[in-house]
Amino acid sequence: MTPLLAVEDVHATYGTFDVLRGVSLRVEAGELVAVLGPNGAGKSTLLKTIAGFLPPRRGSIRLAGDEIAGLRPPALLARGVAYVMQRSSLFPRMTIQENLELGAYIRGNSGEVRRDVDRVLALFPRLAERRRQRAEGLSGGERRMLEIGRALLLEPRLLLLDEPTMGLAPVVMGLIFDKIREIRAAGATVIMVEQNARVALEVSDRAYVLEQGQTRAEGRGEDLLASETVRRAYLGSASGPERAIQHGGGPSVTGLGTTGR
Amino acid sequence: MTAEIVLQSVVSGLMFGGVIALVAVGISLIWGVMDLINFAYGEYLMWAMYLTFFLSASAGLEPLLSLPINAAILFGAGALTYRLVVRRVLRGPIFAQLLSTFGLFVLLRYAAWLLFRPDDRQAPSALANAIVKLGGLRMSAGELVAFAGSLLATGALFWFLKSTRTGKALRAVAQDREAALALGIEPDRLYSIAWGISAAAAGVAGSLVSPFMYVNPLVGDVFLLPGFAAVALGGFGNVYGAFAGGLVIGVVNVTGGTLTMPKVKLALVYLVFLAVLFMRPKGLWGR
Numbered sequence: 001m002t003p004l005l006a007v008e009d010v011h012a013t014y015g016t017f018d019v020l021r022g023v024s025l026r027v028e029a030g031e032l033v034a035v036l037g038p039n040g041a042g043k044s045t046l047l048k049t050i051a052g053f054l055p056p057r058r059g060s061i062r063l064a065g066d067e068i069a070g071l072r073p074p075a076l077l078a079r080g081v082a083y084v085m086q087r088s089s090l091f092p093r094m095t096i097q098e099n100l101e102l103g104a105y106i107r108g109n110s111g112e113v114r115r116d117v118d119r120v121l122a123l124f125p126r127l128a129e130r131r132r133q134r135a136e137g138l139s140g141g142e143r144r145m146l147e148i149g150r151a152l153l154l155e156p157r158l159l160l161l162d163e164p165t166m167g168l169a170p171v172v173m174g175l176i177f178d179k180i181r182e183i184r185a186a187g188a189t190v191i192m193v194e195q196n197a198r199v200a201l202e203v204s205d206r207a208y209v210l211e212q213g214q215t216r217a218e219g220r221g222e223d224l225l226a227s228e229t230v231r232r233a234y235l236g237s238a239s240g241p242e243r244a245i246q247h248g249g250g251p252s253v254t255g256l257g258t259t260g261r
Numbered sequence: 262m263t264a265e266i267v268l269q270s271v272v273s274g275l276m277f278g279g280v281i282a283l284v285a286v287g288i289s290l291i292w293g294v295m296d297l298i299n300f301a302y303g304e305y306l307m308w309a310m311y312l313t314f315f316l317s318a319s320a321g322l323e324p325l326l327s328l329p330i331n332a333a334i335l336f337g338a339g340a341l342t343y344r345l346v347v348r349r350v351l352r353g354p355i356f357a358q359l360l361s362t363f364g365l366f367v368l369l370r371y372a373a374w375l376l377f378r379p380d381d382r383q384a385p386s387a388l389a390n391a392i393v394k395l396g397g398l399r400m401s402a403g404e405l406v407a408f409a410g411s412l413l414a415t416g417a418l419f420w421f422l423k424s425t426r427t428g429k430a431l432r433a434v435a436q437d438r439e440a441a442l443a444l445g446i447e448p449d450r451l452y453s454i455a456w457g458i459s460a461a462a463a464g465v466a467g468s469l470v471s472p473f474m475y476v477n478p479l480v481g482d483v484f485l486l487p488g489f490a491a492v493a494l495g496g497f498g499n500v501y502g503a504f505a506g507g508l509v510i511g512v513v514n515v516t517g518g519t520l521t522m523p524k525v526k527l528a529l530v531y532l533v534f535l536a537v538l539f540m541r542p543k544g545l546w547g548r
Contacts, residue, residue, distance in 0.1 A: 051443070077445040089440035091433050101426075102433050106445035109426055154444070 002065045004029040004189050005050070005158060010059035010069070011213075012042075012049045019045040020056070021213035029157075032180070032190045034200040034221070037210035043193040044086055046210065047160045050191075051083035052076040063158070077106055080157035084147050086166065086193075092136035096127050099135050099146055103153030113153070120149040123179070141172035148179060152188075159183065161192040165199075177203050201225045265397060270519035271512055272398055278511015279408035280466055283415050284484045285491035285503035285510075287462035290418075293498030294435040294455040297347065300362045302488065303481025304369035305460050309335055309467025310476035311377060317384030324384045324471035325406065331464035339460025340453045347456065348449070373478040386472035403473035410469045414462060415504055421458075422500065431455055435498065486527065487514060490534040495546050502546030509533070 005027040012020040019042045027033050035043050048054045050061060052073040061069040063079055073083070090099055100120060104113040121128040124145045130138075135146060144164055151159060164180065165173040173196070181203065184190050194200035201207055201221035209217040209230060217230050224230050284306065291299050312334060313327040346365060350357040383389075391402035422428040433441040434451045442448060466484070474480065491510045495502025513533050518526030537545060 053439075053442075073442050074445040074447055083443050085440070085443060089437060089443060091436040091440065093436060094429070094432060098429055102429060102441075102444055102446070105426065105430060150444070 001028075002062075003027060004031075004064055005191070006060075006062045007046075007050065008060045008062075010046070010049060010061060011057045012045055012054050013057050014045070014054075019213055020049065022059070023210065023213065023215050025208050025215060025218070027158075027189060027191060029189050030184070030187065031206060032184045032192070032204045034197075034204035034207040035191060035193045035210060036197045036200060036207055037216075040212075041210040042213040043210055044162050045213075047083060047162050047191070047193055048085075051081060051160055053083075074106070077154055080155065081160065082151040082154040082156035082158070083160040084151050084162060084164065086162035088143055089147060090135040090138075090143055090150075093134055095132050095134055096138070096146060097131040100131075100150055100153060103150035106154065116153055120152055123152075123182070124149050141168050141175065144168065144172075144176055145179065148176070148183070152183065156188055159188050159190045161190060163193055163195055165194070165196060173199065198225070266519065267516065269398055270516040272400060273404070274512035274515030275508060276400065276404040276408040276511070277515055278508040279411040280470055280507075281484065281487045281491050281511050281514075282504045282507025283411040283462055283466050283469075284488035285495065285507040286415050286418060286500050287459040287466075288488050289492045289495065289498060289500045289503035290455055290459045290462075292492065293500060294431060295351075295452055296498075297358055298362060298489075299459065300359070300485075301342075301365035301369055302459075302463060303483075303485030304366055304373075305335060305338065305463035305481075306467045306484050307373060307476065307478065307481040308338075308369060309464040310471055310474070310480060311373065312464075313468050313471040314382050314384045314476055324386045325388070325410075325468060327471070328410070328465055328468040331468045332461045333464075335464030335467075336457040336461040340457035342460070343453045343456035348452070351452075370478055370481065377478065379477055379479070381475035381477050383475045384471055388472040401473055406472070407469040411466065414465045418458065418462065419500070419504075427451075427454065487511075487530055490530050493534055493544055494537050496544030499544070499546050502544060505546065506544070 003026040005025075007023060007025045010020050010023045011018065023042065023046055025033075025035075035046060037043050045054065049056050052068075052071050052075070055070045059069065060067055063081065066079075068076060068079065068081070091102065094102075097117065100117045101113070104116065107113055121131060126142055127146055127149065135143065138146060148161070148164065161180065165176050168176065177199065180190060180192065192200065192204065201224055204221050206218070206220055207224055208215055209224070217224065217227075219227070284302070288299060288302050291297055309331045312331055313324045316322040316327045316330065317324055342365065346361050347358075350361045386403065388403040388406060393400045393402050393405055422432060430441065430446045431451050431454065433444070433446055434448050438448050487510045488507070491506035492503045493506070494509060495504065495506030510530055510533070514526050514530050517529035521529070
């Protein structure tokens with residue numbers, strides 16, 4: 001069967017620096033897949049490349065069999081690929097309602113959009129109460145929820161989430177993961193980059209481990225968690241969830257951030 | 262000097278300020294959406310005034326009635342400017358961007374000079390010498406119409422930005438270009454629309470002032486410099502602030518000139534401008 005997404009031997013470059021050096025992964029429809037790895041491994045770059053923000057230098061990216069490498073974000077959105085970037089991507093001086101409406105921009109003006117905005121708001125009651133307030137007043141967790149809610153209005157087949165829980169308190173993290181699971185249960189396929197490897201492996205069906213721009217390991221969450229080699233090499237065996245969160249916010253070894261730009 | 266004269270000058274200042282407010286909103290829109298200063302903005306207005314003049318001279322059109330034609334033609338000219346000039350330098354260094362609109366300023370001004378010569382011209386208008394009396398105040402009917410028209414045009418633009426899908430997309434691009442792209446909002450298309458709308462505002466202003474102002478190739482300066490001052494006063498890129506700034510600048514310009522000497526009125530505008538930048542570099546309503 002054709003996988004929903006097949007990334008093969010993708011290379012991508014920032015300036016003169018090769019960030020991706022032959023990444024391959026396959027995601028079946030309905031899967032929740034985590035992408036893990038140390039800072040600078042190319043995790044965020046991989047999502048950016050799939051989302052059309054960075055054209056790959058080499059390799060192929062196929063969505064349900066169709067080549068999508070090099071397409072720009074609007075064309076990818078039209079095919080159902082939605083992307084929530086690592087940094088905050090809300091429009092701070094617009095209301096929660098307006099931010100959500102813009103999520104449905106490509107769908108035009110319709111009664112259906114208004115209904116869907118209400119449906120998303122029902123999914124996030126905390127946002128519903130404050131729909132007329134500007135996004136800049138929201139807390140970190142609320143912002144993330146609004147971003148994820150906004151991406152849902154794009155009606156994605158494939159949702160790409162770049163560190164959805166970065167910088168959030170553990171309680172809020174749990175809430176976000178619950179929502180991600182709900183979204184997957186509703187039929188979307190999700191690829192999620194996570195610093196917090198342990199939690200990500202528990203939540204996801206499968207995971208890929210990237211290192212230095214290459215795929216180094218792949219497997220089911222519990223298998224990777226059990227693998228001593230993987231733990232020591234890529235997950236940081238000593239790091240519990242709290243430490244991993246702090247780590248995600250810190251400066252990176254390569255100077256690319258968590259390849260966030 | 263009586264209170265009546267002061268009041269009269271404040272009213273006149275507000276009339277002029279209304280037009281400056283529209284100009285400032287036009288400049289501010291481009292600045293807000295793409296962080297670019299359009300030095301040629303006054304020249305768009307000047308060309309719009311020539312358009313009004315020639316429509317009158319050739320077809321006998323009342324200057325005010327040229328408004329929709331000016332708006333449409335200038336919209337096209339603005340969008341075209343973006344596609345032909347601005348888009349090419351957008352990825353270049355900031356100096357290339359500044360010089361591109363400065364170059365356009367020089368080109369538009371001296372093309373007008375070459376084609377129309379530096380003579381003052383004015384289309385005849387039914388409003389030219391009409392006076393409206395309100396209480397003890399006397400207002401030129403042309404200025405009153407220009408004021409009301411500027412307010413209406415600005416209000417329409419604000420409504421557009423606030424309530425329409427394209428208006429919201431414009432604000433989204435202004436606030437976070439990359440995030441907008443991630444939602445399928447193509448910045449290039451929105452930039453083109455922003456340039457069109459901005460130039461159309463200059464077109465509208467050109468029609469509105471034509472009943473009571475001469476046009477010559479230098480007339481853009483009358484609007485551009487106070488317009489910039491208003492944009493700075495209002496907080497760069499904040500269209501609502503630019504509107505308020507325009508009214509303030511208008512009053513400072515006219516009332517200040519009346520209270521001191523007409524010759525120093527522009528100097529007063531810049532004094533206020535510098536004072537605001539000195540105390541609040543982001544403008545009175547800056548973010």
